[in-house]
Amino acid sequence: MTTDVPDAGGIPGRRSLRPLTGVLAAMAVSLTGTRVSAVALPWFVLVTTGSATQTGLVAFCEMTPYVAAKAFAGPLVDRIGPRTVSWSTDLASATAAAAVPLFHTLDLLSFPLLLVLVALIGAVRGPGDLAKMVMVPEAADRGGVPLERAAGLAGVTERLASTVGPAVGGSLVGLLGPMTGLVVNAGCFALGSLVIGVALPRGMGHAADETVSGTDGTDRKEQTEPGYWRRFGEGFAFLRGELLLLTVIVMVGITNLLDAGFNTVLMPVWAKESGHGPAAIGLMGSVMGATAVAGSLIAAVAAHRLRRRVVFFTGFLLAGAPRFLVLASGAPMGVVLAVFAVSGFGSGFLNPVLGAVLFERVPRHMLGRVNALGDSLAWAGIPLGGLITGAAVAAVGLSPVLLAGGAAYFLTTNLAGLRPEWREMDRARGRDSSTPVPEKEVGATSAHHPTT
Template sequence: MSAETTEADGIPGKRSLRPLGGVLAAMAVSLTGTRISAVALPWFVLVTTGNATQTGLVAFCEMTPYVVIKALTGPLVDGIGPRTVSWTTDLASATAAAAIPLLHALGLLSFPLLLVLVALIGAARSPGDLAKEVMVPEAAERGRVPLERATGLSGVIERLSTTVGLAVGGSLVALLGPLTGLAVNAGCFALGSVITKLALPRGMGHTVDAAPSQAGKTEPGPEAGPGYWRRFGEGFAFLRGQQLLLTVIVLITITNLLDTAFASVLRPVWASESGHGPAAIGLMGSVLGAAAVCGSLIAAVVAHRLRRRVVVLGGFLLAGAPRFLILAFDVPLGVVLAVFAVSGFGVGFVNPVLGAVQVERIPRRMLGRVNALGDALAWAGIPLGGLLAGAAVTTAGLVPVLVACGITYFLATTLAGLRPEWREMDRGRGRGVVEPRSEDDATQDRADAAT
């Protein structure tokens, strides 16, 4: 039985870049909206309450359900299919995001209700983000695109969305107010849902447990693969045996906590106390994002020729501590932007390499469930980042917290790089490395799962 059919049938056949372009486009608009909200939402809370602790509480209420649900969503993404999960959850995020400015305009938006709505946004956004990540390797296979290049392009999209989103968010908040930014965020989620639903091929994001039928198509049978908890247990058991991935996850947990503290509390408070305002937030993010795009583009082209361990550690050294420490000093905005440009360049090299290492080590049929667990663990510190930063700034002031976070970032990344398992990061080292696989292998996985 041949796996080669037409694109209209939704089954991978001849080389096509349409799936990869569709996934990247959906990622771009959804992430852009999220970055706009990253400026608008904290500023809205800060100017309406004047309380850094409440600003951190909003970030906590958004990211806690994001992390918890992501840990549990992987088997569902593998079972239902990432394409369906992506467009439905983006639509749910759009609805919850649109309710914030609408209820505020009607005078019905209390602070507890705001917390509920941001929690709903986080809960819906989590499986949507995961589903898009899971579709990238399949899209790369369909387009015969090298894995590092596909993950590098995904990193470019993420950084470009950060650049555009923060710039637009800062401008919208400065000119039209934060609620306008939140409304635009809702529109971006809705557009992402439309792209995923209409632009991607019908067979894109098939369920991994789908069995091939006699007609050459894939369809889930009445006993199509293991149940939810078995999938969850398989993913947990696999991840537990991957020491390199676990070490990377612990490091990312720490850096994510610090990055969230920076974005949701420290940077807005600095912008308010320094008098630069929300426009400076957008400008800083845009400079960092533009430099990160350059770094990601270079990584997409040359990262597969470089030593991964050196690239990742160098990227972290540039990306982390300098951003925190420069805001602790009274320096001109131009100096701050220069440091952010250097940090952004380093950021651009980290995710493409880590993404390639992750995909290589995880069997394709388990990608959703293992990614979900890994991401949930790596994001476990995010809900606490804003909450702890808000309380720390209220207690100790902004400058001591910035210095403490910068030092912690430096120590965490440096010490992690000295661990022996990080030597396995370079291609060809370590056990259990799974190289990018052909569509024939993916088809066999689906057949195995069905039996």
């Protein structure tokens, strides 16, 4: 159902939920494929090589190009338009993902070739994830949806993918082998490309207008489009001046590193050593994802009434250290699932809070480059997470690494919370997302792959 409403420029427009639904649908299918692959690929490497170090190396080779490409893609997303970037990169991801099972079937998949393919997947997936998130505020405007609610719905979408993806991935790997999971991953990327290219309304997701102030006090579009490096520099300068942003990036960067090692190495090694197998990885991920959906739904409905700092740090307290400690304790599977359920519920509140602050603080025409840089700085440790964790497990064993990881997670989030600049997170509420302000939130944990 649509209603006539004035758009942002005062021209009568049509309010419709179709744009937001389309963006969220594309996010859902591509993220689900990624979560399936997150079970299938590490398990494939672990059972074929028997090496936790090589398993971590594969994760490193995927996430390093992901972070690097995302960091430098922001100006291009702003210049070309997120819609074009999204459908084209999803199509490239589908092609690269499909090549892995194809070459394996033909007995041509050497380990170096696998590293090349996963690096290619990471390089194109980063800009694609960024482009979808950049379209969320525009889609919210077109549907008359508050930004905190739109960010919450994006969080719900991600958490649903984190529920369905591991369950499907664990089942496929257990029943049909890991290559089937990678075929599903390729199909999901192809479907995401189709949704963006066909389902979104015309005129959505194009390049953002650059405006400058004229001598008469009015805004006008620049006659000469700024170059790539100027756009990049503007985004970097915007990020550099905000103390809250820098604190959040450091904190989330450390927790992202720990999460990467946990997901790509510690969980598969624990599943193998405990005898629970890949189905347990899927079950744990699905339980955590299901309760995270509940947390994200509550955040989508009530986030504007809650104190962001309290919600944020409580979420991290539940989502972080308990997962590491319960696996180290040797607790029965029922207890493990209960802890993962509580952790998932806490994690569901994180990205809606961060996403809302990002959307309301960053000028709309700079959203791509600012979000890209914030994400990439916060995700810089992710490629190292699997690599460092794999080497640590090989050196000292699983339990000591789990205990050290849990302690590091707890100290990082609690010590960071003592800093005074976090008060800015609560004061951010109520600003107009289209108004440039000299402060910025964090693109630290945007939809694609959040902090936990």
